[in-house]
Amino acid sequence: MNNISTLQKKASRCLSKKVDMPMSPVWHMGKISKFASKGDHKLMQDAIDYLTCKAQNKLSFNDDDKEFLVELYEAFWWGGKYKGYHEAAQLAKHYVHGNGASVKLNPEIYKNIPIVSATIQTMKTFIQEKQSKGIISFDMRCDNSEFRTKNYVKKLFLMNFKTEGKMKSNGVLEAPQKNERVQKMDSHFYLKSQNTKINKSQTRTIWSIESIYDFEPFEKADYYTIIPLENFPLHLPDGLSQYMETLGIAKSFVYGTSWIEIW
Incomplete structure (x- = not known):
């Protein structure tokens, strides 16, 4: 009974943070980079924090949640290509679309x-x-x-x-x-x-x-990736990226x- 009560409390805390998923992460990230938009930064970070809470407590993800995470990694591809981080962009996109196949890079x-x-x-x-x-x-x-x-x-x-x-x-x-x-x-x-x-x-x-190309789960480490967007970086926990594999929307690869x- 105590365990059920604890889970219910954790679920309630997550639900209290509920936000609507931004439908175009690349557009919002572009506004953050180009116009230093605080509103778009808050919208994106709140969405990441909400999904992080859900992942930590093993709550169900709906289609909008999953679509947001996939599009977030697709946005990394666009951003990486724009900044000249070609390999990082390629690997990020492959995480959500490569189905675990290995990737050969230019030596x-x-x-x-x-x-x-x-x-x-x-x-x-x-x-x-x-x-x-x-x-x-x-x-x-x-x-x-x-x-x-x-x-x-x-x-x-x-x-x-x-x-x-x-x-x-x-x-x-x-x-x-x-x-x-x-x-x-x-x-x-x-x-x-x-x-x-x-x-x-x-x-x-x-x-x-x-x-x-993989990430540590929440249980092992409290790592996170900083997504550099000029003066307003986004913080993406590695545990959330790893949980995408549990959700079946990403796959680690060599x-x-x-x-x-x-x-």
């Missing part, structure tokens, strides 16, 4: 990042050390524990995280803060290599970066890239 988006090119060079040194010991074919990732103990790897931890990116203590690579195109897509990732010595002087390496180098 150039990663290859030109200073921390990636620097990590490649240090990994090559490590690969050559292994080959000198007779290990002809092997795979490794940048968080390899033996690799991270090498003196020549220390420079990766000391790189300028704002302009170059850096390697964190656990071996994950952090994209440069000033590279907003990558930051909006994937701020932390691992670089993997599949290496085969093909003759006395050459090695064939398949470099790859792979991530999962994305990444790979390229072959003979060196």
